[in-house]
Amino acid sequence: AQTVTQSQPEMSVQEAETVTLSCTYDTSESDYYLFWYKQPPSRQMILVIRQEAYKQQNATENRFSVNFQKAAKSFSLKISDSQLGDAAMYFCAYPYGGSQGNLIFGKGTKLSVKP
Amino acid sequence: EAGVAQSPRYKIIEKRQSVAFWCNPISGHATLYWYQQILGQGPKLLIQFQNNGVVDDSQLPKDRFSAERLKGVDSTLKIQPAKLEDSAVYLCASSLDRRTYGYTFGSGTRLTVV
Numbered sequence: 001a002q003t004v005t006q007s008q009p010e011m012s013v014q015e016a017e018t019v020t021l022s023c024t025y026d027t028s029e030s031d032y033y034l035f036w037y038k039q040p041p042s043r044q045m046i047l048v049i050r051q052e053a054y055k056q057q058n059a060t061e062n063r064f065s066v067n068f069q070k071a072a073k074s075f076s077l078k079i080s081d082s083q084l085g086d087a088a089m090y091f092c093a094y095p096y097g098g099s100q101g102n103l104i105f106g107k108g109t110k111l112s113v114k115p
Numbered sequence: 116e117a118g119v120a121q122s123p124r125y126k127i128i129e130k131r132q133s134v135a136f137w138c139n140p141i142s143g144h145a146t147l148y149w150y151q152q153i154l155g156q157g158p159k160l161l162i163q164f165q166n167n168g169v170v171d172d173s174q175l176p177k178d179r180f181s182a183e184r185l186k187g188v189d190s191t192l193k194i195q196p197a198k199l200e201d202s203a204v205y206l207c208a209s210s211l212d213r214r215t216y217g218y219t220f221g222s223g224t225r226l227t228v229v
Contacts (some may be wrong), residue, residue, distance in 0.1 A: 043225070044220055045218075046220075047217050048218055103148075
């Protein structure tokens with residue numbers, strides 16, 4: 001079965017510092033994508049960053065970067081220079097099932113940012 | 116471009132009543148998804164449409180939930196009769212090419228069943 005595991009229910013970071021959110025997944029597919037989504041209190045899922053499994057280079061989007069370890073099936077999100085607006089639920093997600101696949105989500109990590 | 120529109124934003128109903136949610140995806144997006152997100156959990160797929168055909172409804176409680184996507188555009192998700200455990204946020208998402216553009220989500224409908 002395809003699963004996504006986020007082992008940190010809650011994390012806290014001081015403003016301007018760096019925090020890493022963990023995610024592991026299980027899949028039998030060889031070519032796939034991985035996503036991190038942010039869900040603020042407004043409830044809308046916002047795509048933070050995307051990683052293609054066949055690319056060895058870790059994806060980066062401004063202050064957000066990933067540490068992708070395909071063999072270990074690990075996909076962690078690093079947030080640098082944390083800002084108050086980064087406070088939200090963060091979900092790791094994996095689209096299962098080929099070109100028409102649906103997203104399988106982890107349970108999420110609630111990130112708090114302290115001023 | 117306009118995002119995925121959902122309505123209503125909030126809904127409170129009594130158990131055994133019926134309720135319907137509406138979703139308008141991004142124009143041109145062939146694939147539409149309905150997810151159920153129970154408090155403290157990640158979203159779980161209820162049903163996936165490709166144009167107006169159902170691709171996956173294996174996790175949809177068909178005795179009480181139904182969904183349709185007429186003309187391959189707007190979609191409606193209905194619950195009849197509602198149970199207390201249906202209290203959740205119902206998210207709609209659409210995608211054009213998930214590998215290039217990913218998935219775009221609406222703001223969801225928060226349903227409370229009392």
